[in-house]
Amino acid sequence: AQRVTQPEKLLSVFKGAPVELKCNYSYSGSPELFWYVQYSRQRLQLLLRHISRESIKGFTADLNKGETSFHLKKPFAQEEDSAMYYCALYTGANNLFFGTGTRLTVIP
Amino acid sequence: GAGVSQSPSNKVTEKGKDVELRCDPISGHTALYWYRQSLGQGLEFLIYFQGNSAPDKSGLPSDRFSAERTGGSVSTLTIQRTQQEDSAVYLCASSLGAGAPNTGELFFGEGSRLTVL
Numbered sequence: 701a702q703r704v705t706q707p708e709k710l711l712s713v714f715k716g717a718p719v720e721l722k723c724n725y726s727y728s729g730s731p732e733l734f735w736y737v738q739y740s741r742q743r744l745q746l747l748l749r750h751i752s753r754e755s756i757k758g759f760t761a762d763l764n765k766g767e768t769s770f771h772l773k774k775p776f777a778q779e780e781d782s783a784m785y786y787c788a789l790y791t792g793a794n795n796l797f798f799g800t801g802t803r804l805t806v807i808p
Numbered sequence: 809g810a811g812v813s814q815s816p817s818n819k820v821t822e823k824g825k826d827v828e829l830r831c832d833p834i835s836g837h838t839a840l841y842w843y844r845q846s847l848g849q850g851l852e853f854l855i856y857f858q859g860n861s862a863p864d865k866s867g868l869p870s871d872r873f874s875a876e877r878t879g880g881s882v883s884t885l886t887i888q889r890t891q892q893e894d895s896a897v898y899l900c901a902s903s904l905g906a907g908a909p910n911t912g913e914l915f916f917g918e919g920s921r922l923t924v925l
Contacts, residue, residue: 743811744916
């Protein structure tokens with residue numbers, strides 16, 4: 701069965717430090733992976749998807765099929781990056797499975 | 809409207825009462841999803857609609873939960889005989905439809921916070 705694991709519920713980093721939010725998945729098919737973000741008092745929204753291979757707000761994520769991971773990275777964290785981040789897996793059955801989320805706090 | 813609209817934004821009810829939560833998707837979006845967001849539980853998939861039909865109801869936690877969608881637009885999630893464990897934020901999302909390039913891009917509402925006393 702499909703599964704998305706985000707091992708860290710809380711993550712704190714200092715402003716300017718690198719940040720990595722971990723995501724591992726379990727899926728027998730060809731995965732499509734996404735990161736969603738929810739800033740304080742805002743709606744949950746798409747941050748990036750692995751097929752786009754783009755950098756959004758300085759964040760990148762590489763799909764590693766060997767390690768079944770899709771970690772989200774940013775070299776220099778900013779205060780405005782503080783938010784709840786969800787990793788999500790699309791299985792082709794018109795469903796998007798979300799992880800439990802990681803709350804990132806960037807300390808000024 | 810400009811985005812997915814949900815109502816009510818907050819609902820406090822007594823255990824055993826029925827509640828209805830409403831979702832207005834973005835105009836033209838054929839796919840509609842309901843999720844439940846609980847503390848420490850992440851986002852739990854409840855049900856998905858393509859048009860008016862629900863091909864996947866597997867996420868509904870019990871037969872007290874039901875959902876319908878009419879006219880390919882507005883959806884209602886109904887919880888009967890509410891229990892305290894039903895307390896959560898219920899999120900609705902819509903998308904243009906299944907298949908690339910829309911795959912996985914869901915547009916979420918602000919949610920309906922349900923508190924069962």
